[in-house]
Amino acid sequence: xxxxxxxxxxxxxxxxxxxxxxxxxxxxxxxxxxxxxxxxxxxxxxxxxxxxxxxxxxxxxxxxxxxxxxxxxxxxxxxxxxxxxxxxxxxxxxxxxxxxxxxxxxxxxxxxxxxxxxxxxxxxxxxxxxxxxxxxxxxxxxxxxxxxxxxxxxxxxxxxxxxxxxxxxxxxxxxxxxxxxxxxxxxxxxxxxxxxxxxxxxxxxxxxxxxxxxxxxxxxxxxxxxxxxxxxxxxxxxxxxxxxxxxxxxxxxxxxxxxxxxxxxxxxxxxxxxxxxxxxxxxxxxxxxxxxxxxxxxxxxxxxxxxxxxxxxxxxxx
Ligand SMILES: [Zn+2]
Numbered sequence: 335x336x337x338x339x340x341x342x343x344x345x346x347x348x349x350x351x352x353x354x355x356x357x358x359x360x361x362x363x364x365x366x367x368x369x370x371x372x373x374x375x376x377x378x379x380x381x382x383x384x385x386x387x388x389x390x391x392x393x394x395x396x397x398x399x400x401x402x403x404x405x406x407x408x409x410x411x412x413x414x415x416x417x418x419x420x421x422x423x424x425x426x427x428x429x430x431x432x433x434x435x436x437x438x439x440x441x442x443x444x445x446x447x448x449x450x451x452x453x454x455x456x457x458x459x460x461x462x463x464x465x466x467x468x469x470x471x472x473x474x475x476x477x478x479x480x481x482x483x484x485x486x487x488x489x490x491x492x493x494x495x496x497x498x499x500x501x502x503x504x505x506x507x508x509x510x511x512x513x514x515x516x517x518x519x520x521x522x523x524x525x526x527x528x529x530x531x532x533x534x535x536x537x538x539x540x541x542x543x544x545x546x547x548x549x550x551x552x553x554x555x556x557x558x559x560x561x562x563x564x565x566x567x568x569x570x571x572x573x574x575x576x577x578x579x580x581x582x583x584x585x586x587x588x589x590x591x592x593x594x595x596x597x598x599x600x601x602x603x604x605x606x607x608x609x610x611x612x613x614x615x616x617x618x619x620x621x622x623x624x625x626x627x628x629x630x631x632x633x634x635x636x637x638x639x640x641x642x643x644x645x646x647x648x649x650x651x652x
Pocket of ligand 1: 525
């Protein structure tokens with residue numbers, strides 16, 4: 335396997351499995367890695383989910399704002415690139431490693447999300463699998479919560495500075511926004527596609543295993559003219575072909591769990607025997623053993639994620 339792929343997969347798996355652990359990294363602008371995607375579009379990596387910064391004449395639109403404490407470092411880093419103020423924040427979904435920096439921006443910044451994410455952000459329910467989410471908004475009397483929402487589709491801005499927001503159904507959560515920069519041919523998927531690893535299906539925040547692959551298929555069919563895909567957590571950008579493969583990967587995962595239930599097998603059976611099918615391994619998807627070797631992430635922790643996912647699919651399968 336290519337070293338680059340291994341590193342990408344590693345970081346994704348690390349981010350997904352130890353979101354709480356990532357909070358221990360001290361927030362600072364120096365820890366943010368900036369990748370220039372286009373002349374007016376950057377990705378800020380580190381401190382939680384991948385943040386996109388889209389610079390327009392009017393100001394800067396951010397997609398996601400990372401873990402608690404990372405809002406100010408994002409602003410600091412942004413000053414190295416532009417003098418324009420942040421006018422808009424789009425949150426792809428309700429998870430704390432994508433929304434918590436919101437409270438460090440002025441109240442005048444417009445926060446936009448899918449309508450269900452707006453509801454979920456007021457609650458900040460625990461993530462399926464048990465991880466608690468700090469409700470930073472409550473402590474600030476609602477500062478940083480979305481005031482503008484969409485149901486299926488929304489356009490922000492105009493011309494080359496247009497942003498298109500889409501909702502294609504339940505997947506990682508029940509309010510996953512797909513963010514397209516049409517003039518740049520770039521898509522930000524949030525955590526529906528966090529990277530090449532088993533997805534987190536957060537049923538407690540209205541995610542769905544059964545709908546997950548269908549939602550990706552709808553996005554792949556609808557979003558043409560995309561060259562570059564920014565994922566929720568991976569260290570490099572991906573392509574629509576990678577997204578399509580990820581849809582196939584999640585479909586096979588869900589079908590494996592459903593078939594096991596129908597055959598009378600147990601959740602333990604699935605958890606103990608599952609690994610990425612061969613063709614996905616060739617594409618950079620790691621086995622539990624490889625993850626253990628490379629990241630020292632105990633197999634038990636991976637099994638816990640797997641178990642939570644299989645459990646979700648189990649409950650959705652009659
Ligand atoms: Zn997430």
